[in-house]
Amino acid sequence: MTEETPRKTLCIFEDTRYPNFFPLTLNKPVFDLFIGTQTLRSRIVSEFNPDNLWLQCRCYLVEVLVEQESSAETSFSTHVNQSGLEGEVIFINGRLLAFESTFQDLLSGLSDGCVLHKGGVVVAARLSGDTASSFLEYLSTPLSDENMTKVVNEIKRISSGSEEIEGGGEELEIGRGDMEQALQTWAEANGVVLEHTETALLSYYWQLIGENKRCIVDDFQKNPFRGTSPETELFKGVDLINEEDIVIGSEAEIRSGTVLDASEGPIIISDRVRIEPNAIINGPCFIGAGSIIRGGAKIGGGTSIGNACRIGGEVEETIIAPYSNKQHEGFVGHSYIGSWVNIGAGSCNSDLKNNYMKVKAWCSGALKETGRRFLGVVVGDHAKIAINSRINTGTVIGFNSNVLTSGFPPKFVPSFSWSLEPEFEEYDLKSALETAEIMMDRRNEDFSPAMEELFKVIMRFCRQSGHSV
Numbered sequence: 001m002t003e004e005t006p007r008k009t010l011c012i013f014e015d016t017r018y019p020n021f022f023p024l025t026l027n028k029p030v031f032d033l034f035i036g037t038q039t040l041r042s043r044i045v046s047e048f049n050p051d052n053l054w055l056q057c058r059c060y061l062v063e064v065l066v067e068q069e070s071s072a073e074t075s076f077s078t079h080v081n082q083s084g085l086e087g088e089v090i091f092i093n094g095r096l097l098a099f100e101s102t103f104q105d106l107l108s109g110l111s112d113g114c115v116l117h118k119g120g121v122v123v124a125a126r127l128s129g130d131t132a133s134s135f136l137e138y139l140s141t142p143l144s145d146e147n148m149t150k151v152v153n154e155i156k157r158i159s160s161g162s163e164e165i166e167g168g169g170e171e172l173e174i175g176r177g178d179m180e181q182a183l184q185t186w187a188e189a190n191g192v193v194l195e196h197t198e199t200a201l202l203s204y205y206w207q208l209i210g211e212n213k214r215c216i217v218d219d220f221q222k223n224p225f226r227g228t229s230p231e232t233e234l235f236k237g238v239d240l241i242n243e244e245d246i247v248i249g250s251e252a253e254i255r256s257g258t259v260l261d262a263s264e265g266p267i268i269i270s271d272r273v274r275i276e277p278n279a280i281i282n283g284p285c286f287i288g289a290g291s292i293i294r295g296g297a298k299i300g301g302g303t304s305i306g307n308a309c310r311i312g313g314e315v316e317e318t319i320i321a322p323y324s325n326k327q328h329e330g331f332v333g334h335s336y337i338g339s340w341v342n343i344g345a346g347s348c349n350s351d352l353k354n355n356y357m358k359v360k361a362w363c364s365g366a367l368k369e370t371g372r373r374f375l376g377v378v379v380g381d382h383a384k385i386a387i388n389s390r391i392n393t394g395t396v397i398g399f400n401s402n403v404l405t406s407g408f409p410p411k412f413v414p415s416f417s418w419s420l421e422p423e424f425e426e427y428d429l430k431s432a433l434e435t436a437e438i439m440m441d442r443r444n445e446d447f448s449p450a451m452e453e454l455f456k457v458i459m460r461f462c463r464q465s466g467h468s469v
Contacts (some may be wrong), residue, residue: 015121213317343389
């Protein structure tokens with residue numbers, strides 16, 4: 001009788017650093033942030049190829065995440081914030097940027113009954129049975145709604161001192177206390193070996209922008225496909241430069257005068273993309289399925305555009321998550337644009353200070369040094385930016401907010417706010433829900449009751465924090 005092959009179980013989890021990615025992570029787990037050609041979660045899953053996937057995230061996100069997973073087509077079963085782990089489980093921090101070599105080196109150095117950590121921050125673990133279940137409970141403790149409440153209260157406390165308060169030293173860590181000591185206590189009680197690792201994790205949202213070029217190249221190298229799908233139409237006058245580093249999916253339409261220049265990095269164009277005449281696309285670049293690139297657009301290297309986007313004007317070294325619009329002239333550079341965002345005609349952001357100094361940006365209630373000389377705007381999901389808006393270097397625009405100013409808006413626009421002059425106004429929840437439902441319906445996506453409830457929870461957290469998130 002043939003012995004049955006053990007099923008591979010992977011658990012991807014959030015940790016206490018999720019506030020460092022606000023507002024992008026107010027409505028989604030850190031591991032579902034978009035980078036390269038996919039999410040952080042997808043990068044890890046594709047490397048591990050599990051039979052079972054466990055996801056551990058903040059409690060208030062569970063219902064929407066379960067709803068999304070119920071319609072996803074995968075070769076494995078997915079469980080969100082559930083118990084019942086069986087057999088050997090590989091735990092991976094959702095902030096891991098899973099390049100192939102890094103991931104395989106991490107797994108090969110991960111022995112049974114071992115937790116790899118960096119200063120008490122868990123990076124990975126290989127555990128079984130009751131120990132794995134106990135560890136899952138340990139990881140879930142700081143992700144409760146109670147601890148989210150503590151997070152927003154702490155952000156409010158930090159931000160209430162001054163708009164110009166500068167952080168950069170102590171990290172915002174809620175619900176854990178001394179993380180290394182807490183992990184040591186758990187390990188001793190469960191007979192688990194702790195080992196230190198230097199494996200890097202993403203710690204701030206601006207690192208997503210900085211690593212995007214490398215992720216596009218890494219994803220291209222993993223992609224077995226090359227060339228142009230036979231179902232794709234390349235019109236007369238399309239110029240492919242360094243064609244061996246260009247992938248074009250099926251039913252794409254590339255119109256006359258378009259230049260695809262992969263001389264400085266690969267270009268990946270997914271299925272059903274339409275590129276209108278005279279657009280210029282520079283690699284490394286990714287354009288997601290069903291997106292439209294408007295005529296004359298200039299897409300610079302290091303840009304990722306998610307599924308079902310509408311993009312025009314000039315874009316450079318920017319991540320645009322799925323279902324967002326920047327249809328018209330205007331510049332967006334070194335930025336992260338969330339999903340369901342609309343950027344009005346003629347709007348531009350600055351991504352370099354006039355004095356060439358490194359940029360400070362809002363993070364967890366304080367202005368922090370980013371270490372970056374180029375940093376544009378970070379825009380949370382469902383935000384809207386009016387026509388001819390001017391956005392300053394390192395500006396953060398919150399979840400479901402609106403920018404409506406004749407001058408530069410503040411460097412931090414709170415979630416659920418209308419940026420009006422001279423002061424912010426709170427965005428009416430009913431209006432916000434109606435707008436989100438209309439925009440999603442235009443892309444044939446449902447605005448479900450679970451999503452409506454998520455909006456209400458986020459609004460409650462925003463009010464509690466004094467709209468500092």
